[in-house]
Amino acid sequence: MTEPEDRPDLHVIDVFMMSVKCGQCDGYQTLVRFRKEAEKNVYTYECENDVCDPNVTRTIVEVPKHLDNSTRRAEELPYYAPEGPREPPE
Secondary structure: OOHHHHHHOOOOHHHHHHEEOOOOOOOOOOEEEEEEEOOOOEEEEEEEOOOHHHHHHHHEEEEEEEOOOOHHHHHOOOOOOOOOOOOOOO
């Protein structure tokens, strides 16, 4: 079997394959915001109910850019607003 060090394609994080569960209502949270920072991408999740206060139960997931396999898909989300001109596709 190939060792993980020999397979750099396995060293990625795909936030769209993850589930984020609220510790208060035990429901699943929805991705509501995405932003790019210098060294990481930031994904924000919130509950979609009238029970949880987003200021209390909001979940922030920070993913190092070099490991983030979700950036292109996240840029297509309706709530993502790029700060500068869009990068051309590779």
